[in-house]
Amino acid sequence: MVNRFHDSNTSSDGNVEILVSDIMKKEVELKELQRENLKTKKEIKKLATSRKWKYSRPLRKWLVRQQSFLSRLSSKKYTELSTENVSLRAEVIGLKQELATIQTKHYQEVTRLKKILDRETDLSKDLKQTKKDGTFFEKLDWLIQAKQMNDKQYNASLKYAAKLFKHDREDYKVLAYKKVLKTLNLEEIPEFIVREVEHSPEIEIAEAASFSASLTTRAIQKYLGGNLPEWILDDKVLAYKFIDTLGIKRPWFSEDIFQYNTIEKQKNIVIKPLNGAGSRGVYLVFNESKIYDIKRSKILNSWEELTANMKEDIEAGWVQDDEWMIEELLLENKNSQVPARDLKFYCFYGKVGLVLEIERHPKLRYCWWTPSGEMIKTGKYDNELFTGKGFRESDLELAESLSSKVPAPFIRIDFLKTEDGLYFGEFTPKPGNYDEFDDKTDKFLGLLYLDADSRLNFDLFKGKQFKSYKTTI
Structure with a gap:
């Protein structure tokens, strides 16, 4: 790998x-x-x-x-x-x-x-002020035009710099091309460099690989062609149906959809938006007087506080629609009522590239892992990191096996870590704020994405059926 x-x-x-x-x-x-x-x-x-x-x-x-x-x-x-x-x-x-x-x-x-x-501080102040005095969009147009001109000039200079070595010594040409490739996006790479890659494997065009660009491209494909295989599994009911055919443990959930003021008082449940991202609008209900608001990282002491916060979530735009679902509350430790922590596997068609461990109580904290079990920084949540407990080799194998049964180059598979092992949580085709990874992580995940896409296309060409997936949909 x-x-x-x-x-x-x-x-x-x-x-x-x-x-x-x-x-x-x-x-x-x-x-x-x-x-x-x-x-x-x-x-x-x-x-x-x-x-x-x-x-x-x-x-x-x-x-x-x-x-x-x-x-x-x-x-x-x-x-x-x-x-x-x-x-x-x-x-x-x-x-x-x-x-x-x-x-x-x-x-x-x-x-x-x-x-x-x-300059950045001044621009931020200017933008804030222009929103107040009504000239925001004029300022925004100026910024866009300045960026376009800047990018155009720099890209032209970089391409010219590479072209100067087009007929020069091989080692000079390779060095010049490699340096230029580090700064250009995929769509900015000139054809003469792409052509040279075929004859000079030392020129690493993979430098331009980007996880962010790949997911954005995938979003465009979804827009143009309707649902993609991984997005079909974004439906909770279909996802659970798929998981059930594979015999993987999951929490129970209600297929009914609720409004914030129609949910009956219960205990040991999770309330979450039907369509949501991250921890916005997610509540862990231990009992009527102990309800944990994950997004705000605080304990609510009554059902009335819960409904008031849910209403506020909708009004603030944290939750798009007044449509909610409930599912079983899983615990990492039943005696101390510690909620199960999340293990989110970034899967690339049978290979895990990154694992995110999340602790939600007593406060929201994150820990990033490599597949080999090394803690790292990725540029995301760098100020909210903690030393996690990690995962077992069998957890990694489960995630990789499951992702190989989904005909998509990437999907994040979220599990809950309990006393009884892993429980499936959900499929996430587009992780929130995927553009916030640092450059090295973005490139690394981008390479995994392109590799997964190649392997998937080859398997489809050979006639792989994905029977469990097709039975579900």
């Missing part, structure tokens, strides 16, 4: 880039020295044929004799000290120049970053 978290090639690739870059610099320096040498030879030749050089011959002979005489007078010790002194002075001068260069670069970088931060 591809694993960006332990990429052994990163350091070696960096060394190669440094080496190629150094070679190029040395070649440029050599050419410059050759030009200077040729220029010096021309000047010497010109001087040797001049009248001044001819008439200064007696003086030059006298200077040579004087220099020879002074050299004999100088002791060996004096010569050594003089040489050492010159060397030390040169070293000091070099260090001073190096320090000055570093200080200049540091100042320039600090100034550049400060300007960026100041």
Whole structure:
């Protein structure tokens, strides 16, 4: 399995880039020295044929004799000290120049970053103000136009930079193309680089892979062609029906749909929106006087507080429609009434790329895991992380097996971790805020997505039936 978290090639690739870059610099320096040498030879030749050089011959002979005489007078010790002194002075001068260069670069970088931060802060203030004075959309149009012009100019410069090496040495071309590919989105990569990839496997076009871009593209496909296989399983009833055919444990749920003020008082249930994302509008009801509001991270002490909060969820736009469902409340520890924690597996057609563990009580916290069981940061929830309890190898195998039965390149499979093992929670075709992963994680998951899509298409071509899935739908 591809694993960006332990990429052994990163350091070696960096060394190669440094080496190629150094070679190029040395070649440029050599050419410059050759030009200077040729220029010096021309000047010497010109001087040797001049009248001044001819008439200064007696003086030059006298200077040579004087220099020879002074050299004999100088002791060996004096010569050594003089040489050492010159060397030390040169070293000091070099260090001073190096320090000055570093200080200049540091100042320039600090100034550049400060300007960026100041500009972003100013823009945020401007946007907030323009919304108040009614000129918001004019300002928004200006921002859009500025971004488009900026992107166009930078992309044109980057493509031109790559084109300069189109017919150059192979190692120079590879380095130039690899650097440019790191900054371009898929749709911005020029055809001549894509063509070169076929002959130069060292050029990693996969640098442009993006999980965010893949899911956005998938959303466009859904818009154009109706429901996609993974989106069909977004229906809770169909998802449970599918899970039941596979014999996987799940909580009971009511097929009835409720309004916020028509739910009867009960205990040991979960109330959630029929169509919702994240923890908005989700309530864990232990009993009538102990109800946990997950989104607000607080305990409600009465059913009246519950209905008031549900009404507020709708009015605030956290919940789109007044349509609610109830299901069984599963516990991690029944004696202490600790709710089951979530284990969300980011599945790529039979392979897990990432696992998210969520603890919802006493407060909402997150923990990211690699499939090998290493805790990591991904750019999401970095300020709300905790040390989780992890998962078993059998949990990972269950998620991978289940995802291989869904004809889709990606689907997140959510489980609840209880005293009795994992219970299926739901399928999530489009995780919320999937664009918030850092660049490395986004690229890593993007590569897994493209790999899964290729494997799925190959299996479909071979005639894989997906019988359990087809029986469900």
